[in-house]
Amino acid sequence: MAGEQKFSETSVQLTEAAPQTVGSGFTAPGNIYSAILSRNEAVKDARCLKDFQELRDKYVRKKVLFEDPLFPAQDSSLFYSEKFPLKLEWKRPSDICSNPQFILGGANRTDICQGDLGDCWLLAAITCLTLNDIVLKRVVPHDQSFTENYADTYWTNPQFRLVLLEADTKEKTCTVVVALMQKDRRKERCSGAILHNIGFAIYEVPNEMKGNQQQLPKDFFIYNASTARCKSYANMREVTERFCLKPGEYVIIPSTFDPHKESEFLLRVFSENRSTSEVIDAEIEAESVMDDVKKKIKPFEEEETEEEKQFKAIFQQLAGDDMQINANELRTVLNRVVAKHKELKTEGFSLESCRSMIALMDTDGTGHLNLQEFKHLWNKIKKWKLVFTHFDTDKSSTISSFEMRNALTEAGFQLNNQLYDIICMRYANEHMEMDFDSYISCLVRLEGMFRAFRAFDKDGDGIIKLNVFEWLQLTMYA
Structure with a gap:
């Protein structure tokens, strides 16, 4: 059955980037072995963290930008046995452009370009990853972006509760198609309107909140990763994705990529078997x-x-x-x-x-x-x-x-x-x-x-x- 919902999307100001910690305190060692020891010392903190989500959540709570202890922003990360032949300036993506995007429209092998570093062996390996999306996501977790405190971009947006009641025939999961469409943008083109970059994320409702009519709070998004999401935010009239989810309760949160973009949207959810969907809004008090x-x-x-x-x-x-x-x-x-x-x-x-x-x-x-x-x-x-x-x-x-x-x-x-x-x-x-x-x-x-x-x-x-x-x-x- 299909469920349709209409809503006015309200985007929000992305949280200001936390101040970057300047300098890692790493001094280029005199030989290869001492370099390994130094880096092992720096990575102790990373070793005690189990996965990407835990590492990301820790730095979100600390409100500092992550610096990779295995690859510090120093010339010694590129050349450790000889003097570096080029003059480099290390920058974060937000220092290069105002609206950096991690992966847009999916990754492919033509996205990987070799520069003056001559690191062709590394780039060849990365190119191979783009040919297999499952392997790519194991190496490069997909639930990330250049938006430091991503939790703040979702919790104030409309939330739609989706309940999947039955698994597909002979399957343990439910096939769901989610389609997010922005309305009237072409009609308003004469007044300067353009298509927004739109997308959505799906979160599984925690046990303690199942069956109620409450919105997921901000803290939930800080400590929980999305169960599924669209592959990228795109400036298209409609973004559609197909998912296989286990029966249960979920929340779909649509949004624009940029802040302060308001427009009318249509959210459609299609499932093979029985499901329900409704808007979850805060109780006025x-x-x-x-x-x-x-x-x-x-x-x-x-x-x-x-x-x-x-x-x-x-x-x-x-x-x-x-x-x-x-x-x-x-x-x-x-x-x-x-x-x-x-x-x-x-x-x-x-x-x-x-x-x-x-x-x-x-x-x-x-x-x-x-x-x-x-x-x-x-x-x-x-x-x-x-x-x-x-x-x-x-x-x-x-x-x-x-x-x-x-x-x-x-x-x-x-x-x-x-x-x-x-x-x-x-x-x-x-x-x-x-x-x-x-x-x-x-x-x-x-x-x-x-x-x-x-x-x-x-x-x-x-x-x-x-x-x-x-x-x-x-x-x-x-």
Whole structure:
């Protein structure tokens, strides 16, 4: 039977390459035997690791790029008994081009080209490997690329659960054909659209997650290799692969090779015998939404911090006798303090953001904030600021669409893919990046809407009923 699924693919910003460790500390020995001893000393770490996957996962966790102890980036790796005749500069693939690809469209013998090194014997052996795909994958594991932390490229993309119920007749495995097609790209060619490089990976669902409706988390992709995948990412209208998988539960994750590529896709799964497939999306929830209407805000502690004293002085200066501030005054207070955080590189909060903050924290319906409400707001902003700086991995004072998803999750909000797309359209710029002001505005709106929904959801069934007045009141003052 065949199952069809339509989805909007959301690509993510690839994680920044971890800093490369410079120099291996290897000194060219004086003779062949000492070279062997030196290299054996360097390879002790590699010997204790069983296979490629374990070695790769270790370096992903350490966030350093792997350097082969048996083939260090030094001239002695090429010529150990005489002076090297050429001047070489050692580079990683990403130093040569901006979008390096490990194997594209499969490997063949014409891909191997001899250069000035004269290593024809080695290259002849490598060429033979390309003639047998099974042997090639034993020597060169196929589940790798030049994307250092490949786990981050998958876990935020759509996940499709596939359950293979019956093996093929007289077989122990199930024949499955997976076809990923990108839609409407040719129709949009007149507006500059081109075909994306698309592909997919298949992961077996672990026993503890079988039968549930939860997405595979990020850590799963760090410590588990894919069960199967398309041979390469290709800029074709459709990528199709045939697999033989044992009966069980799997997750298919489609994606583009490049970040920030969004389009409509069609994923089709064909199997000889019974199977089921469905989209697995995150359950919408907020973990730490404070209900300030029901919770009494604690007053300032007897021993105020220096920051609280500064805030209190500015607040009293602007608030006047009623000790309350409006949106303009709130903007002045916040921007004076935020300006001291040079690492944010922000121009400060907009007036619209400050209006939303007052709507969130205004517990008495005055349209103003008192000192205690203001303190509680600032504590939230400080917590959200820590999350922002943590996920601003490139220190640009912006977070990408990918980093935004992680940041919202860390802040306590679990959303589905459609909501993430809406948030990107509403709060990100044309480069799919969100600055600090937009980020805080997004969190303020999310918390306010979650809180309002829970206030109306009296019986906790996840459904509310509003009349037009309640709806307008809820949406207009937010």
